[in-house]
Amino acid sequence: MPGKLKAKIVAGRHLPVMDRASDLTDAFVEVKFGNTTFKTDVYPKSLNPQWNSEWFKFEVDDEDLQDEPLQITVLDHDTYSANDAIGKVYIDIDPLLCSEAATVISGWLPIYDTIHGIRGEINVLVKVDLFNDLNRFRQSSCGVKFFCTTSIPRCYRAIMVHGFVEELVVNEDPEYQWIDRIRTPRASNEARQRLIFLMSGELQRKIGLKVLEMGGNAVVGYLQCFDLEGESGLVVRAIGTACTLEKISTFPATATHPSNSSPSKDMKEPVFGEEAPGVPLSSGPPTPLRAQTFSSFSPSKSYSRQSSSSDTELSLTPKTGMGSGGSAGKDAGPLKALLKQQTQSALEQREYPFFTLTVFPPGFLLHVGGVVSARSVKLLDRIHNPALGNTRSYKLLDWNSFTADEPETRDAWWEEIRQEIKSHAKSLGCHAVVGYSESTSICEEVCILSASGTAAILSSRFMQDGPLDTELRLSQQPLCVFSTGSERVEGDMGSSASLGFEEVVSPGCGFCHIPYDELNIPFPAQLTYCYCCRRYKVPDVLFTTIDLPTEASVTGKGCLIQARLCRTKKKAQGEVNATAISNLLPFLEYELHTQLMNKLKLRGMNALFGLRIQISVGETMLLGLASATGVYLTALPSPGGIQIVGKTPSDITYEQHISNMQKKINDTITKNKELYEINPPEVVEEIIGSPIPEPRQRSRLFRSHSESSDDVSEIDLSHGKKDAFVLEIDDTDAVEDIHALLTDSPTPAGFYSCNTEIMPGIQNWTSAIQMFTSVRVFRLNANLTNQGLNKIFSDLCENLLKSLYFKLRSMVPCCLCHLNFTVAIPEDELIQVAVTAVALSFDKEQTLENGKQSGEKTPIKAITENDEQLQFNLELNAETSSSSISPKGLSEVGSHPSARAPSVDYSSFADRCSSWIEQLKLKAHTIRRGSVKTTSSMEKASPLPEGRSRSLRSNRSYSGSSVAVVKMTPLSFIPGAKIIKYLGIINMFFIRETSSLREEGGVSGFLHTFIAEVFAMVRAHVAALGGNAVVSYSMKECVFMENPNKNQAQCLINVSGDAVIFVRESELELTSVQPQSATTQTSNGGEGT
Amino acid sequence: MSVELDVFVGNTTIMDKEVYQLWLNGYTVNDAVKVRIEGGVMEECEASAEVLLSDTMDQYRTFQMCERLLHHPAKLANQLLFQIPPDRQAMLIERYYAFDDSFVREVLGKKLSKGTKKDLDDVSIKTGIMLKSCRRQFDNFKRVFKVVEELKGPLVENIRQHFLLPDPLARDYAAIVFFANNRFETGKKKLQYLTFQDFAFCAGQLINNWTVGAVDNMMEDMDVDLDKEFLQDLKDLKILITDKDLLDQHKSLVCTALRGKTNVFNEMEANFKNLSRGLVNIAAKLINAKDVRDFFIDLVEKFIEPCRSDKLTSIDVNLYLTHYTNSAHILDTFKHHTVWTRYMGVIKSCILRMYHD
DSSP: OOEEEEEEEEEEESOOOOBTTTTBOOEEEEEEETTEEEEOOOBOSOSSOBOOOOOEEEEEOHHHHHHOOEEEEEEEOOSSSOOEEEEEEEEOOGGGGSTTSOSOEEEEEEEEETTTEEEEEEEEEEEEEEOOOOOTTOSOOTTOEEOOOSSOOTTEEEEEEEEEEEEEEEEOOGGGSOSSSOOOHHHHHHHHHHHHHHHHHHHHHHHHHHHHHHTOOEEEEEEEEEEEOGGGOEEEEEEEEEEEEEEOSSSSOOOOOOOOOSOOOTTOOOOTTTTOOSSOOOOOOSSTTHHHHHHTTSSOGGGOTTTTSOTTOOOOOOEEEOOOOOOOOTTHHHHHHHHHHHHHHHHHTSSOOBOOOSSOOTTTEEEEEEEEEEEEEEEOOOOOOGGGTTSOSOOOSOGGGGGSOHHHHHHHHHHHHHHHHHHHHHHTTOSEEEEEEEEEEEETTEEEEEEEEEEEEEOGGGTSSSOOOOOOOGGGTTTSTTOSSHHHHHHHGGGTTTTTHHHHHOTTTGGGSOOSOGGGOSSOOOEEEOTTTSSSEEESOEEOSSOOOTTOOEEEEEEEEEEEEEEEOOOOOHHHHHHHHHHHHHHHHHHHHHHHHHHHHHTTOOEEEEEEEEEEEOSSEEEEEEEEEEEEETTSOOOOOEEEEESOTTOHHHHHHHHHHHHHHHHHHHHHHHHTTOOOOOHHHHHHHSSOHHHHHHHHHHHHHHHHTSOGGGSOOTTOSSOOEEEEEOSHHHHHHHHHHHHOOOOOTTEEEOSSSSOTTOOOEEEEEEEEEEEEEEEOOSSOOHHHHHHHHHHHHHHHHHHHHHHTGGGOSEEEEEEEEEEEOOSTTEEEEEEEEEEEEEOHHHHHTHHHHHHHHHHHHHHHHHHHHHHHOOOHHHHHHHHTTHHHHHHTBTBOHHHHHHHHHHHHOSSTTOOHHHHHHHHHHHHHHHHHHHHHHHHHHTHHHHHHHHHHHHHHGGGGSSSOOOEEOSSSSOTTEEEEEEEEEEEEEEEEEESOTTTTTHHHHHHHHHHHHHHHHHHHHHHHTTOSEEEEEEEEEEEEEEEGGGTEEEEEEEEEEEEEEEEEHHHHHHOTTHHHHHHHHHHHHHHOO | OEEEEEEEEESBOOOOHHHHHHHHTTOOHHHHHHHHHHHTHHHHHTOOHHHHHHHHHHHHHHHHHHHHHHTSHHHHHHOSSOBOOHHHHHHHHHHHHOOOHHHHHHHTTSOOSHHHHHTHHHHHHHHOOOHHHHHHHHHHHHHHHHHHHTOOBOHHHHHHHHHOOOHHHHHHHHHHHHHHHHTOOOOSGGGTTOOHHHHHHHHHHHHHHHBHHHHOTTOOOBSSSBOHHHHHHHGGGGHHHHSHHHHHHHHHHHHHHHTTSOTTHHHHHHHHHHHHHHHHHHHHHTTSHHHHHTHHHHHIIIIIHHHHHTTOOHHHHHHHHHHHHHHHHHOTTOOOHHHHHHHHHHHHHHHHHHOOO
């Protein structure tokens, strides 16, 4: 008996009237855990019963503690007939099992009924006494922390990043077990809710075990999904990144000094072609050439992994490497190869070198190759084979594997896809995949499995034994988020001597340098020398699924870029259908990619972050939606314009038409550049001013070479010296595409939008945040053409965005962050789009001059931090390399950001073989400079927190209400606040159903209420844990079904996030004891009234 | 092609004050959109009519969902469904319970019954206030009435606590409840010139002076009913007009005091007996519930109209009433000083308030 669960039912309020005669209720409560049930007394004739029960004690295994939810049912006592259920509360007690999370659950929780929604609230107290269990063969994994956050949680530091963990569990779906009998909605819904609760618990426990096996203590970037496969069953699967985390008690903690784990790499010979990719598997270059690569996605057997199987094989997995890149400069070769080798060993031990993280500890992410993705179409078989008993009813179409155990088969599907991703990454010269995620889309018996991530090269630092400690600054990010290199710099200090060599040279550009080898570029791409450091090659565009690295130097601001596509398909069954879909997929992906590329160019940008491509399948169409945040990376070349070329230039009016369009496009690009403040520095001038002649020449040479291949003279040169992107108009389709390109309306004044965590170029966030979910369902007419569909779908998304801007106009100036679109085809002719995002408002005044300020402020901050560390740490030389850059950067603020890179490069590394001692001298010098600056910078920085505290005070007066305010955000942080404690994961699944749709305000009224109820339940559970916010919140599932003729509707929603306690930074400064008082404050609030 | 479903839910519930007002005023979604377009919000925010429609529908839905809570404002503060900052909550409540003076004038003193509710369409046509808004206001009156009716203690305080209303609004509701409870007649043609605020002021006077709660705060009774004992005692005032000597004495005292102080002395003197009879008769009849209803009409007919036809200014009226009240205390055979003061205090301030065009 390793655990004792105790629950106490205190009171209820706002209960519904259950007895019409008296207008009152005789309520009592059943408390159930596992198979044990306790009951309270009946509290007669009250809508606000005070049970004040004894402590109900459950003695249970910790395994059960992890799997089972505590189930509280409120009933109305009826002497003569059966007791009526009022509603239920499921409490996930997992947060109580971890010593570092919550200790008690106490507060008002909504009583929920799947038919009536929230029906009053109940006040409960739940505690767990855990006994230490030393059993080595235990099946539980209590104590492993789970985080939805896809970065190292603030207030923790990563000791080790172990890698990928995954698990899936399957079961029959209770919804389909009533087929022969009559379906009773409440019973069916409740069975489903409970089952998914159980399965999630089991899944977490199993993943926890894997983490323990790996020696970790936490899962970061935990992503759990449901596949509702209809009659064939229910799959719950999860992926995450296992880590060893350590709590940061007070920051900055003393930085311990790492033993140098990375061998010096200077003198090694290059090992080129070590893992030269055989076939160019990945495609994704921005030129029409790509079509060729795609042609190989026809259902040829060469791509199917199960070639042994018969013709029924449908696992056609088109894949795209949407990366692009350049190659390493020649001098970078040896380093890279070595680095590769070194980390390779660490990663090769892992089956899948995947990381669900999108933000990384400083120094972890070295190079990014590009996006890798894989998709596979599968058939869920309806046939229920009696031989399988009730274990499962779906299987691969491949009959050979049909005897396999269910989850195994499912595992095999994913394994196949992951292998593919792994090989794509390899072909990009990368040994790891970051920002990795998996998803499915199911329509009837067809299922599309998708996985995508970003191929990357990682530092071995966090993956080896004898972990190197680096001070994680992530917890402070909200303040110095867009530093030009400060973050990275600090991360590098530990190993600057050898490992950080390259990064020190190029603080904000290192990750852009191509990881693959120049001579064997996996796809056609144009490479240039990095515009920051001039030493290494970079691609002309970069697509990634990760967040913008904090150290990246960015010119101007970013914006949300979406590619939207609809493709009709014929209605079909079974294999025919699956084949049709797999045939369509490559074209869909190609067009999405082209759209993305065009829109990116149109905005004058050269990189995409947070790319997420969602493909949804319906009976008569496929929907594709790609969202990403476009930015202008200073390190990458300026994008060329878009040039339109007509195929038949005979007609004069046609030519005129073309030149008109060309003009429109050029105007748009100019306008966008202004809008997003993209003023890349004039490269040539700088180079002249730069004291290093050699790289300049080299880069010139290279560039002229690359340009010579195109007819530069013909092309409009107004948008950069680079060759323009050529769009051929050869048919009406292309004309439509261009029109579509230009119809994207710009965001209204005062608004910015992105789908990443943060917006480059904006820093001074206020504490005003507004998280929201918006859902739209659109009914289509039958018989639409592809173009018609495209337009409708595109308009739907655009209008939705417009509505959001209008709704949030009171928050201007503001930025919509983490805009997460999900599309679905709930029925034939219906398109559903759901958006969850957060609006953050910021102070306008500072943004105007932010070009300067951002540059100025952040390096200063870095210095202050470095300076602080010096007090703890006498070993100067390890740190110095880090500081050497920031003061330089500082000294050159005002000039173009990229101007500084070459000079730094030169001064600190005049010669690549410069002696270590020389470097040290230089650094010691700069350190001194840095510390002098510190004082002045402190003064400068101080007005900001003050301003915040003012706005906070007005905010705080709100908390006088009896319900505690709980903030929700899809971001991993809260602007202007510090997260002081993670209380555990929130993972909730609700079903709501109605048979009086009209009476509840139609579909909109029904869903509006339900979403509001889900929010309310999330807030209440967080408040009961003692928290005051949910971070990394996401709505992972919103399945809506309606039958207006029967006046019925049903909706399933799955949400998740991390419950936290945050404290305003201004409060932190005021009192150091704040954390405790904040805790009590919120928990009191939760219990209030 | 149509938008089948369109919802927006914020963690903090977003509510537009302007749209809220349109909703309260009973505009349909389409009318509200028209009003908003005319208001120029579109140009301001680069929005289209479509966006405006979607936003308006969404807001309307939110308000409808909130309405249930607004019926019990105390619940709004500790409900979990909507996260609304307290200042917003206060705004929602205050505006929901706000009413149009022209509407309340129509139903003031009427029984808050289903019958009255049925007649609201006529009221709506007459006042130009939309029926929906009329219904909301009427239901508010009724709801407040029902809750407060059974409660003990001071009326205004009860309303303020149960409905979280700001003080002036709570007072107005007290007046409405008081009028409805005592069914004062306010609709007669002769009373048309009086505004709701006139009546509300009078109601305040009555509540503060003539109810049980007015004399004894500890009294566990309600503020809504007039003090029966006091009404009984008022009958004793009749002596002022039935006793010929007393009446003459009173007249001469008042006239002595007034002489030379006003240009309308002659009219006052001539009318003294008439006016005095009027006021004392009102007092004596108040014991009958039916006559309580006619209190205001009586005041107008028996006192205000005669004064007005004599062209008395309100200063004159004030002067007259002051001396009329004070002189009674000097009469030797008149014993009912407390009742007289309590009665005339209210009468005087009511008349002065009502004495305008």
